[in-house]
Amino acid sequence: MKFVIIGGDAAGMSAAMQIVRNSSGNSIIVLEKGGIYSYGQCGLPYVVGGKIESTDKVIARTQEEFQQKYGIDARVFHEVKSIDIKNKVVSGIIHNTGEGFDESYDRLLVATGASPIVPKWEGVSLPGIFTLKTIPDTEEILDFLYKGVRDVQSVVVIGGGYIGLEMAENFAELGKDVTIVERNEQLAGIFDNEMSELIHQEAKKHNVKLRMGESVEGFIGNQFVEYIKTDKGEIKADIVLVATGIRPNTSFLDGTGIVLGVNNAIRVNAYMQTNIEDVYAAGDCATQYHRVKERDDHIPLGTHANKQGRIAGLNMVNIPATFKGVVGTSIIKFFDLSLGRTGLSEKEASALNFPTATVFIESKDIAGYYPNDKKLTVKLVYHKETQKLLGGQVIGENGVDKRIDVLSTALYHSMTVDELLDLDLAYAPPYNGVWDPIQQAARRVK
Template sequence: ALKERGLKVTVVEMLPQILPAMLDLDMANIVKEILEQKGLSILTEKRVEEILGEDKATGVIAGEEQLNADILLSAFGVRANTKLASEANIELGETRAIKTNARMETNIKDIFAAGDCAEVPNLITHKPSCSQLGTIAVRQGKVAGTNAGGGYSLFQGVLGSAVTKLFDTEVGSTGLTVNAAKKARIETVTGTINSKTRADYYPGAKPIKIKLVVEKESHHLIGAQIIGGEEVTQRINAISFAIQKHMTISELAKADTAYAPPLSETWEPIILAAEIVLRKLQ
């Protein structure tokens, strides 16, 4: 938004890549290149060491380099606000968010938690997680509200499905990245494909890149990352459904998909990515 208003924009990222919660390094570098082509300056592996200025911020020191600025936006991450819960002796979990059961109930009967402060299990690793997304918060709130009102509802867990749009590029992910899988000691095989959102010869066809992440032994689909000009959200949603139904990569490769030149390629790119994984597993 700032760039489109004519401002010179520099992004300083402490980690080796942008969008680390959504993408692996190879996919993140593609997004980084797209943003740089749009005129953004992106500095990775640079820690903001000091904010300069007296009455207002005039710049930062990052990686021993001074970056002067008229506007400074601080986005150093989000932490669960558990002050009220701690004062009420409500138990916190491994992520330091509020520990809940499947009914979104805390350790104190009839006290519920939902949203960015609540800890819930990851559907793949089954370990506690705190995915601070609006889509997750509203589902948790529905479960907590139902139970608080005397009904019965369960929250099964999260995949952390997310999408965003940067200029004219859509970026989405669901499940585990390869990096997240490694941290959970899950061995993976991946398949990546470059394709188009419509028949290649049809006007308006836009590029799309899909990466699938598969658990090596069970062949279950456990994650996906997509970068494209359009139709990213619904593909992420479809893959999320597949992961939740414990679909194997061979089942995905045989899925029945639709085709019409103005709307899609003959071969759905997800299917082609699945076939690449299958060849690696053979």
């Protein structure tokens, strides 16, 4: 059987490896638009900040390793432009030669990921304006910072989501003068207002300037970007990072009949199948079933991409496996704080018409009498009538990941807030109080 995979990163190569490990005598062709395989995109902000010494460190496996060790026909600079569903052929262009190509398939996986959204602002093509999604993006930023193109002091980050916050932190720790411009009134919109206020305080504590409720209109400059023009004035900028979200790479599917869903991501079932026979999809270009919302969603994260790719690969070689869905778990480091959330925020739950109630507490990450305890802020969102847990948010210096993972597991199993009290969680004074902070919060539910 001949398998063709479009996309050589997390989802695509997870699928390819499952095909290799669980079948034999097949042809596996991977068509990657760029020149690099299997790298950790989430590590790129820390390469810019110098915490990770080079982009080489975030590459899991090289093209040569896939070819020589696993027998995968892993190609680079092959961009698929169209799919002939009837005749089972993908067509595209080889960027480093300019030639076209056609490749037939028996089964096809679309794992094309997503690309940064860059609005069509005036002057957006000026040198010094960047996005961050790939290793070449990272190298371009590093060259601009360190190869004497200009003296970079003032940095403007457009967008206060996860990438925006991570990049603001890393630029600030390089000693740059950092400003975040966010069109909404809060950073990290997936958190509720009282939790995001902690994020605002942390930004100001580290001298990151916040321009909230401000919309970018364009850029001003000659040889390089010099100022950002907004609806409230101008902001000096030696370098600009645009972090306004990402969009699934699915536009090339127009006319194929492949059904798209949330955010124009490819709609897939639990087996990673599309509505077209023998065509699968996985990763940032595909939908994910949200267990709490009980509907398809689009939450592009590396964890989901690897899981979906693995499941797609198994099903492509007739080993039944299903993707069990997501609950919306994520965590980010922002200076001294960890920001964790899972499930639904109060805003999301209300928008979905859940009868919603919440509890909000300030606690400690360890026993209050043990040295060096740190504040931990916890918010639980639950169903007012059934007391079923709907979501949780935890922010603090230490112990956030532990609590978010417990809440994520509770959401996966549809637990109530009362049932949180029955969990047998690890306790010793250097690690916890006798009642874990999420249990303390659950005890306040009426």
